[in-house]
Amino acid sequence: MSQRDKDENLDQGVIDGFGHEWAAFDYAETETAEALDAQFSAYCAPIDLSQFDPATATAGDFGAGSGRWSSRLAPHFSLVYALEPSDGASTVLRKKFADDPRIVVLQETVGVNSIPVGSLDLAMSLGVLHHIPDTGLAIKDVSRSIKPGGFFLCYLYYSLENKPLYYRLIFKAVNLVRRVISSLPQPVKRVSATIIAACVYWPLARISKLLTKLGRNTSNFPLHHYADMPFVMLSNDALDRFGTSLEQRFSKAQITEMLRAADFDLATLNFSEIEPFWTFAVQKKK
Known part of the structure; x- marks a missing residue:
């Protein structure tokens, strides 16, 4: 039995769908590089990546997809785990990062994976956890891999509470x-x-x-x-x-409560004031 077979907090149809998506949109060409750089910069608005030591720090990209964000994390870290459960996307990742020793591709799930407990200086999940049946549980699973005082950078679909x-x-x-x-x-x-x-x-x-x-x-x-x-x-x-059958949206208050339950220090919670909403960074309790 594979590790993903043991994780009950997933929707295999959604995983397979994203596998097809990232096989089709692998972002191997360079014409999107500038736009992807700008999008990644917007995602990182709540956190300063320069605070991490690229010689020693470790990060994890939970739901790495095509690797478009893992590749942009790599300059800031000595090791990046690119975690991706789907067959199609994992194939893309292995091909893309075959010659980059800093990026380790793991075809595993958020709930069951081989990332050492308490090892990450930064866990990142951009646009992924709202496609998991129990997002609160998924956040707890991510938290398990973060070291005390480490950071969690995340983007979750928001409930449009600030829109007319x-x-x-x-x-x-x-x-x-x-x-x-x-x-x-x-x-x-x-x-x-x-x-x-x-x-x-x-x-x-x-x-x-x-x-x-x-x-x-x-x-x-x-x-x-x-x-x-x-x-x-x-x-x-x-x-x-x-194309995705499972989609959930959350308010700031709901996100805050999920983080509270996952042992994060809410005094450090920083919601981005620019789109995409809601992107946030928070530290795990020390």
Whole structure:
């Protein structure tokens, strides 16, 4: 029996779906590098990566996918565990990091893995734990691998509590579409996502970019955060958004309570004030 067979806090269909996604969007080309750098910088707003010693510090990327974030962690750490349960994405990771001794690929789950207990200076999980059935338990599992005083950098889908009513109503309509598309066969999901990216994401993103140039506030304009992203990233995110059957969203208060239950020091909790929401960093109790 494999380690992932022992972990009951997972949805194998979701894992397989992401395996297909990251095999298709492996980000091996360089045209997305600048946009990915900007996105990673936004994710890291709540934490200063320069505080870690690249000669001795250890990190873990929980749900590494294509490795796009693991590769950006590597310059700051002597060792990065790229944890990924899916077959498709693990194949991408092994190929991508075959010549990088700093990155160790583990085809294992958040709940059951071989990362030593209390070993990580930083655990990172960006856009992953909300796709696990019990996100609170997953956070506890991640916490187990962090050393006392170590950091947790995480991005979880938020419940839109800071958005106006019309924005939340649009989301509810979109969520109904997601439920339909996510139940379709994988090839159909990918085609559907590409059509949505071309007909919805790209036009709205470019309109937002134009409005920004005209000096308008676009913070409540749908998909404004895609304004400067290339089409391949729009397609990837459309597949991520509409192709996944299990999706959960959390408020700041709910995230805070999950962190409290997982033995993190809430006095160190830092929620990012820029998108994507909610990204946060917090230290484990010493």
